[in-house]
Each structure stands twice: as C-alpha cells, then as structure tokens.
Amino acid sequence: MLRIMKSRITGRSGFTLSETLMAILILLMVTSIVAAGIPVAANAYSKVVMASNAQLLLSTTMTNLRDELATATNIEVVKNDDDVKIRYKNDKGGDSEIFQITLASEDENKLGVYVKEVSGTQKHTYLLVSDRAATENLYLTYEIDGYDGGGVIKFSSLKVKKIETGEDRVITEIENFEIRVLTVK
Numbered sequence: 001m002l003r004i005m006k007s008r009i010t011g012r013s014g015f016t017l018s019e020t021l022m023a024i025l026i027l028l029m030v031t032s033i034v035a036a037g038i039p040v041a042a043n044a045y046s047k048v049v050m051a052s053n054a055q056l057l058l059s060t061t062m063t064n065l066r067d068e069l070a071t072a073t074n075i076e077v078v079k080n081d082d083d084v085k086i087r088y089k090n091d092k093g094g095d096s097e098i099f100q101i102t103l104a105s106e107d108e109n110k111l112g113v114y115v116k117e118v119s120g121t122q123k124h125t126y127l128l129v130s131d132r133a134a135t136e137n138l139y140l141t142y143e144i145d146g147y148d149g150g151g152v153i154k155f156s157s158l159k160v161k162k163i164e165t166g167e168d169r170v171i172t173e174i175e176n177f178e179i180r181v182l183t184v185k
Helices: 002-010 017-070
Strands: 073-080 083-089 095-101 112-119 120-129 138-147 154-161 169-180
Touching: 017 095, 017 138, 017 169, 073 138, 083 138, 095 138, 112 138, 120 154
Parallel strands: none
Antiparallel strands: 073 083, 083 095, 095 112, 112 120, 138 154, 154 169
C-alpha cells in the first residue's frame, strides 16, 4: 500500500505538449470571439443611450413649451423664410420670444430652441432645455402650422437631431403636437 502511494506521488504524468498547445489554441479562439463582440456591444449600447437621451430631450421640450406658453397672452406666430418665431407676453407681463438656431454661426454656435425674455431694459436669452444636450451633439428643431387665435398653437413637428458631418440625422420626432393656451387675449 505504501509502495502504491509513493509511486503516485512521485509519478511524473501530466499533459503532453500537443494537449497543451490544443488548450492554448482553444483559449485563443474563445478570446478572439469575445474580443470581436465587445465593439459591437459598445456600439449598440451607445445607440440605445443616444436614443434614450433624445427621447428625454423631446419630452422635456414638450413639457417646457407647454409651461412657457400655457399662460402666455398676445401670442403671435411670425414666419420669415425658413425661420418661425413665437412672440408673446409671459406670465410676468414681459415680452418673450421662442426661436430656434438651426445653423451654427460664429456668433451663436449652439443649436436648439431658445427663449428670449425682455423685461424693461433687461434681456435674457437661454436654451429652452438644459445645455447638456448640446454637449451630446443633440439639438431640437420645430415646425409650426400656426396659431388660430383661439387658444391652440399647432406644431407640425418637433425633432431631435444629431450633429454629424454632412447632413444632421433625425434621432426622434413627434408630429402634430398642440399646445392649448389657458389665457387667450
């Protein structure tokens, strides 16, 4: 019995060179398959995150437009060539204007929908939604069918676009969006 145990302890059996090389080859194949899938998964993840951010930006814009225009008075939709502005008196009695920047210029390099408030001699212009969207290369555009004077502003579309070389790509869009104005004067 002691002889059998001693022979097993001191025995030099193990993997042969061909078995070791085959194991390394299999390990390399599995590693290359996993490594090839990582960029695909990362790309899919970034697309899902961008679509989610675009949807959040769109819903936030719709909410902010409703908040801004629901209590507005003296609403006027002004169309000039490709530019459409909404002028109104805000709930504080000051003059306000909603406009969009769709082409980057030297003076204003941030694309999106802006609100300009004029109260006495003070002018304040700000993005309708947070500035974070501009850092993610997403921006908003709108098209307006018009204002009927009876309390409904009709948007034919709100779009979230991604800044790309060449032509900007629409990420998400909502069509036929209406805002009902609570105080019509």
